[in-house]
Structure formats: structure tokens, C-alpha cells
Amino acid sequence: MVNFELSKKQQEIIEKYRDFTERWIIPNRLKYDESAEFPWEIVKAAYKEGIVNGPIATKFGGNGFNLLEGALASEELGAGCVGIGICIDANTLALTPLLIAANEDQQKKFFGQINEEQGVAAYCLTEPNAGSDVQGIKSTAIQHGDKYILNGHKRFITNGEVASFMTVFAQTNPEKGSRSLTAFIVPAGLPGIEIKPHLEKMGQKASVQNEIIFTDVEVPVENRIGGEGYGFVFAMKTFDRTRTGVAALSVGNARAAYEIAKNWTKTRIQFGKPIAANQAIGFMLADMATEIEAARLMTWYAAWAFDTGQRILSKLSAMSKLYASDMGMKVTTNAVQAMGGDGYSRDFYVEKMMRDAKLCQIYEGTNQIQRLVISKAILKE
Ligand SMILES: Cc1cc2nc3c(=O)[nH]c(=O)nc-3n(C[C@H](O)[C@H](O)[C@H](O)COP(=O)(O)OP(=O)(O)OC[C@H]3O[C@@H](n4cnc5c(N)ncnc54)[C@H](O)[C@@H]3O)c2cc1C
Known part of the structure; x- marks a missing residue:
């Protein structure tokens, strides 16, 4: 049997995150879109109200969310501002x-x-020569006594300049290549860590990204996560769990753009009737509403499948991220188009939503890479 009804707890999660978004994120989203600064005041408020660290167990101060609960929360954050939402969700990426x-x-x-x-943490996987090709990572961590000596260069690291610690992936046995990738917890204050000024970019500006150089950084052996050589597996298992979060952020962003476009086209009169009364625009809105619904259901299904241990998650989480972020790009672009000059202006936020949507097709594996993951999985079936 299939039951699409949300439980009381799930509805409460939606209400709590929606309420926080309305009070903290929506009123401040343009400010951070313009300043491109990390929104500490919002992150601190989010901590106070129990909005951060969704999947961390309650005994460690988190919410103990499963993936579906996390997706419900992320959709609400995304409906306010994906950039601010990712400041909260990137913490989940680093902690997973x-x-x-x-x-x-x-x-x-x-x-x-x-x-x-x-505070927040950072997930350090990408390097100048290892983007989509994670196996190309060249950073090394060589054990000397009770320390690993970490050397390397990471790029595009979200939360880099504001992180308390970083989850860093490096080779512990360089001759074995990617099979020797190992994960470490690296405190941000250790000597030998250089953090470059943050990247200037198109959208999601509240979230900051930095290049980070590690030179002879001494990482205690007790900061290694799991055994040597398991880093690649941990990195991929992490994405399996976090891609539904990117999908949910995309759904929230698209939902917000659609709502604005719908209301605007119902009230704007041209040729003596509302813009929405033209079939070309009415059909555009119909497609938006349909595709948002489809992306949400796919995201919930992938999350539920993981939570109930029923299906191989890599394929479903890649599908949800691929479909929802492509949908998000299309819906936000059409929202701008349906609203004409007002859509393109800064006054109605949909141009920001369109800029923000683009990045969801790129980070945590581009959508070409999601197609690789999906095709590998389906050809094995
Ligand atoms: C704002 C932002 C935040 C980020 N945050 C983080 C973070 O917190 N931590 C982290 O580790 N990384 C982070 N990243 C890195 C992100 O995950 C990578 O940018 C992404 O995986 C793509 O890598 P790349 O940019 O090197 O592109 P490339 O790998 O150089 O790819 C360029 C193009 O080629 C395509 N391509 C590559 N290989 C193939 C293939 N086999 N088949 C078909 N097409 C292919 C890609 O899809 C893309 O279109 C972030 C990036 C950005 C922009």
C-alpha cells in the first residue's frame, strides 16, 4: 500500500521550518544576495530554534531527522533562499x-x-584537477607516528572560511591512487592551513566558497574517520544521503518562483485581461505546477526508500537531484519569462531564484555525473 499522508511529526517539521523561513530568511535574503557575506545572524538564530544539524542524533544536539524529514525541512529553507538554506544544509554535508x-x-x-x-563545518573533496573525477584527488596525508602530515589544495569549499573544522579527503597511500583515499576531521585552526578569499559567483551568494591550501598540516591519528582507504566509499555514501537535500532545496526554490509568477500573472492586465488568461501562460503555469509536484514526489520516494532500507539509494537520490534541479532551472526561467520586465527586475525575486537554481545542477556532482550514476545502476539491473 502507498500512503502519501504526512504524519503529525512531519507536518510539524514543515510548519517549524516554514515559520523560521518567513521570520528570518525571507526578510533578509536580498541583503545577503547583495553583500555575499555568510549569514551568521541567521545561522545563530537557526541554532537557537533547533533548525541546524537535522540528521545529527538528538543525544548530540541534533534533530535525529531521517532523509524524508530532512527533505521536508530543506524544501522550506529553499522556498526562502537556497543560498541561506545551503549554509545550513552544507553543514549536514560535512557532518555526514x-x-x-x-x-x-x-x-x-x-x-x-x-x-x-x-558553528558550521566544511566538506573538502574537490581539487583543481579533481572535480567530477573524484578519483583524481592528489592531496596526501602520510602517517608519521601519531600524526598524519596533510598536504594539498582544495577548491570550491562551501563554508571554508567560516568552518570550525573540515572533513578532508586525501590519499594515505599515493601509489594506490583513489583506493587509498581516507577521510579526516581537520580543525580549522591548525597551523599550515591557508584559506583564500571567497569565490565571486552568480547565485546562492549567502553561501561562501574558498580555495584551501594545506601545507604540512599535522592531523592527529585519532581524527581519521574509519580505516585507511575508505574515503572514496564514504564520500559517495555521503552524496547518496545528501542529494535528496539538494533536490528538496530545488523544489522549494521552484515552488516560491511559481507562486510569485502565478499571483503576478493573475493580476497583471494586458489586452484587457489577466496575463494568466492567455493559454500560452496558463499552460506554462500548469507545467510548472505539475513538474514541481513530480520532483517533490521523486524526492520523497528516494528519501523514503533509504529510510526504509527498500531500494538502492545511489540511483534514486541521483534521479531526484537530476530531475528536481533541472526542473528548478526550467521553472524559475519560465517564472522570469511569464513576468516579462518585472521578472527580470530585482523587485520580485524571481531573477534571484533563477540564478540560485543553476548551482543545484552543478554541486554535489553535476547533472551529467548524476546521469552517469543512473546509467551505471540501470545497466547493472
Ligand atoms: C558554489 C559551489 C559550491 C561547492 N561546494 C563544494 C563543497 O562544499 N565541497 C566540495 O568538495 N566541492 C564543492 N563544489 C565543487 C563541485 O562539486 C564541483 O564543481 C562539481 O563536482 C563539478 O566539478 P568541476 O567544477 O571541477 O567541473 P568539471 O569536472 O571540470 O566538469 C566540467 C563539465 O564537464 C562535465 N563532465 C565532466 N566529466 C564528465 C563525464 N564523464 N561525462 C560527461 N560530462 C562530464 C561536467 O558535467 C561539467 O559540465 C562546489 C562547487 C561550487 C561551484
Whole structure:
């Protein structure tokens, strides 16, 4: 049997995140879109109200969300501002390798630290020569006694300049290449870490990205996550769990753009009737509403499949991220088009939503890479 009815707890999550979004994110989204600064005031408020660290166990100060609950939360954040939403969700990306493989002591220490500091963490995978091709990572971490000496160059690291610690992927046995990739928790204050000024970019401007150079950084052995050589597996398992979050942010962003376009086209009169009364525009709105619904259902299904252990998640989470972020780009572009000059102006936010949508097709694996993941999975079936 299939039941699409949300439980009381799930509805409460939606209400709580929607209420926070209305009070904190929507009134401030243009300010951060213009300043391109990290929204500390919002992240601190989010901590106070229990909005951050959704999937972290409640005993460590999180909400203990499963993937579906996380998706409900992310859709609401995305409906306010994907850039601010990702400041909260990128924390989840950085902490997920610890959720998957850190021991109890590491979880207690680092989840405890992040909650106590009301801080954020960063996920350091990408390098100048290793973007889509994660196996091309060249950073090294070579063990000397009770320390690993970390050297390398990471790029596009979300939360880089504001992180309390970073989850870093490096080779521990360079001759074995990607099979020697290992994950580490690297405190941001260690000597030898250089963080470059943040990237200037098209959208999601509240979220910051930095290049980070590691030169002979001494990382204690007890900061290694799991065994040597498991880094690639942990990185991929992390994306399996976080791509439904990107999908949900995309759905929220598209929903917000659609609502604005719908209301605008119902009231704007040209040729003596509302713009929405023209079939060309009415059909555009119909497609938007349909595709948002389809993307949401696909996202919920992928999350539910993981939560109930029923299906291979890689394929479904890649499908949800691919479909929802492509849908988000299309819907926000059409929202701008349906509203003409007003859509293109800064006054109605849909141009920002269109700029924000683009990045969801790129990070956590581009949509070409999602198609690779999906095609590999379906050809094996
Ligand atoms: C704003 C932002 C935030 C980010 N945050 C983080 C973060 O927090 N941590 C982190 O580690 N990384 C982060 N990234 C990196 C992001 O995950 C990569 O940008 C992404 O995986 C693509 O890598 P690339 O940019 O090097 O593109 P490339 O790998 O150079 O790809 C360029 C183009 O080629 C296509 N392509 C590549 N290989 C194939 C193939 N085999 N078949 C078909 N097409 C292919 C790609 O789809 C893309 O269109 C972020 C990036 C951005 C822009």
C-alpha cells in the first residue's frame, strides 16, 4: 500500500521550518544576495530554534531527522533562499561522513563542538584537477607516528572560511591512487592551513566558497574517520544521503518562483485581461505546477526508500537531484519569462531564484555525473 499522508511529526517539521523561513530568511535574503557575506545572524538564530544539524542524533544536539524529514525541512529553507538554506544544509554535508563512519568518541567530540560553538563545518573533496573525477584527488596525508602530515589544495569549499573544522579527503597511500583515499576531521585552526578569499559567483551568494591550501598540516591519528582507504566509499555514501537535500532545496526554490509568477500573472492586465488568461501562460503555469509536484514526489520516494532500507539509494537520490534541479532551472526561467520586465527586475525575486537554481545542477556532482550514476545502476539491473 502507498500512503502519501504526512504524519503529525512531519507536518510539524514543515510548519517549524516554514515559520523560521518567513521570520528570518525571507526578510533578509536580498541583503545577503547583495553583500555575499555568510549569514551568521541567521545561522545563530537557526541554532537557537533547533533548525541546524537535522540528521545529527538528538543525544548530540541534533534533530535525529531521517532523509524524508530532512527533505521536508530543506524544501522550506529553499522556498526562502537556497543560498541561506545551503549554509545550513552544507553543514549536514560535512557532518555526514562522521555520521556514517566516525566512532562514538569522535561523534561526541565533534558534534558536541559544532553545537556548542553554534558553528558550521566544511566538506573538502574537490581539487583543481579533481572535480567530477573524484578519483583524481592528489592531496596526501602520510602517517608519521601519531600524526598524519596533510598536504594539498582544495577548491570550491562551501563554508571554508567560516568552518570550525573540515572533513578532508586525501590519499594515505599515493601509489594506490583513489583506493587509498581516507577521510579526516581537520580543525580549522591548525597551523599550515591557508584559506583564500571567497569565490565571486552568480547565485546562492549567502553561501561562501574558498580555495584551501594545506601545507604540512599535522592531523592527529585519532581524527581519521574509519580505516585507511575508505574515503572514496564514504564520500559517495555521503552524496547518496545528501542529494535528496539538494533536490528538496530545488523544489522549494521552484515552488516560491511559481507562486510569485502565478499571483503576478493573475493580476497583471494586458489586452484587457489577466496575463494568466492567455493559454500560452496558463499552460506554462500548469507545467510548472505539475513538474514541481513530480520532483517533490521523486524526492520523497528516494528519501523514503533509504529510510526504509527498500531500494538502492545511489540511483534514486541521483534521479531526484537530476530531475528536481533541472526542473528548478526550467521553472524559475519560465517564472522570469511569464513576468516579462518585472521578472527580470530585482523587485520580485524571481531573477534571484533563477540564478540560485543553476548551482543545484552543478554541486554535489553535476547533472551529467548524476546521469552517469543512473546509467551505471540501470545497466547493472
Ligand atoms: C558554489 C559551489 C559550491 C561547492 N561546494 C563544494 C563543497 O562544499 N565541497 C566540495 O568538495 N566541492 C564543492 N563544489 C565543487 C563541485 O562539486 C564541483 O564543481 C562539481 O563536482 C563539478 O566539478 P568541476 O567544477 O571541477 O567541473 P568539471 O569536472 O571540470 O566538469 C566540467 C563539465 O564537464 C562535465 N563532465 C565532466 N566529466 C564528465 C563525464 N564523464 N561525462 C560527461 N560530462 C562530464 C561536467 O558535467 C561539467 O559540465 C562546489 C562547487 C561550487 C561551484
